[in-house]
Amino acid sequence: MPQRACVILTPFMPLSKPSKSARKREYLALQSLGEQLIGLSTEQLASISLDDQLLEAVQTAKSMKAHGALRRQKQLIGKLMREVDPQPIRTALDSFGHHDMLAKEVFRESEHWRNRIAAEGSAALADFFALIGGENRELQKLSKAYEATENDKVRRLIRRKIFSEIHKEVASGMQNTSH
Numbered sequence: 668m669p670q671r672a673c674v675i676l677t678p679f680m681p682l683s684k685p686s687k688s689a690r691k692r693e694y695l696a697l698q699s700l701g702e703q704l705i706g707l708s709t710e711q712l713a714s715i716s717l718d719d720q721l722l723e724a725v726q727t728a729k730s731m732k733a734h735g736a737l738r739r740q741k742q743l744i745g746k747l748m749r750e751v752d753p754q755p756i757r758t759a760l761d762s763f764g765h766h767d768m769l770a771k772e773v774f775r776e777s778e779h780w781r782n783r784i785a786a787e788g789s790a791a792l793a794d795f796f797a798l799i800g801g802e803n804r805e806l807q808k809l810s811k812a813y814e815a816t817e818n819d820k821v822r823r824l825i826r827r828k829i830f831s832e833i834h835k836e837v838a839s840g841m842q843n844t845s846h
């Protein structure tokens with residue numbers, strides 16, 4: 668029987684380079700990360716320290732409408748992403764995702780309280796004030812006006828104002844608990 672050669676790896680020996688498939692998966696992941704940059708607002712993009720070429724490529728892609736041109740631009744962004752450290756970009760995108768989730772939660776909570784106050788009146792208003800730990804005079808006035816009004820257009824307008832006041836209170840409460 669022929670003898671097999673035994674290879675012993677030491678920490679000083681370089682491992683073989685990644686396969687073509689592994690490199691392709693890595694490049695596609697970087698391109699996907701770069702594509703997420705296209706969906707960000709200008710302010711969000713400015714808050715991330717991006718390479719000038721990458722920033723220009725992302726801004727160009729944001730203005731493109733043609734599918735083929737946009738696809739090629741995304742490939743260029745993927746190529747440029749290979750030259751930068753992706754970790755700060757991932758961290759920033761995760762942070763923006765957290766802020767988006769928080770904003771959606773504030774909106775849902777505000778809608779819930781608006782609907783409850785419109786349906787139950789002062790009882791729900793008292794529960795809301797207990798939750799926020801204080802009273803809001805404007806909200807009290809709006810609630811009384813809503814109960815006293817029969818006109819649907821005026822009621823709809825008051826509901827919007829109630830939502831706005833509730834949204835301010837809920838958003839400030841969530842900001843205080845998230846910091």
